[in-house]
Amino acid sequence: MSRRCELTGKGPVTGNNVSHAHNKTRRRFLPNLNDVSLMSETLGRTFKLRISASALRTVDHRGGLDNYLLKAKEAQLAPNALKIKRELEKAQATA
Template sequence: MSRVCELTGKGPMVGNNVSHANNKTKRRFLPNLTEVTLGSDVLDRSFKLRISNAALRSVDHRGGLDAFLAKAKDDELSARALKIKKEIAKAQAAQA
C-alpha cells in the first residue's frame, strides 16, 4: 500500500536528520494518512478513502466531498477518487 493521499496526491518527502553536532543523515517525512469514510450527498453513498489529515480539513472547509472533488484537479486525484468525481458529475448533470 503506497503512502499517498487519494485526494491531494501528497506523498513522502525526503530530508535530513540534523544532530546537535550538525551530522546529517537521510530520512523520510511520511504524510499523516488516515482511513476515513466520506459521504456523497449527490450519490447518497459513502466511500472509504485513505487521505491525509490536511485533506480531511480541506474537505470540511469546502463543504463536503462533492464540493471538494468538483474543484480538485484531475492529475492530483487517485484513480478511485477520479471515478467518484465522474460519477458525481454525471449524477448532477442528470438532476439538472
C-alpha cells in the same frame, strides 16, 4: 499500499536528520494518512478513502466531499477518487 493521499496527492518527501554535532543522515517525512469514510450527498452513499489530515480539514472547509471533488484538479486525484468525481459529474448532468 502506497503512502499517498487519494485527494491531494501528498506523498513521502526526503530530508535530513541533523544532529547536535551537525551530522546529516537521510530520512523520510511521511504524510499523516487516515482511513476515513466520507459521505457523498449527491450519490447518497459513503466512500472509504485514505487521505491526509490536512485534506480532511479541506473537505470540511469546502462543505463536503462533493464540493471538494468538483473543484479538485484531475491530475492530483488518485484513480479511486477520479472515479467518484466522474460519477458525481454524471449524476449532476442528469439531475
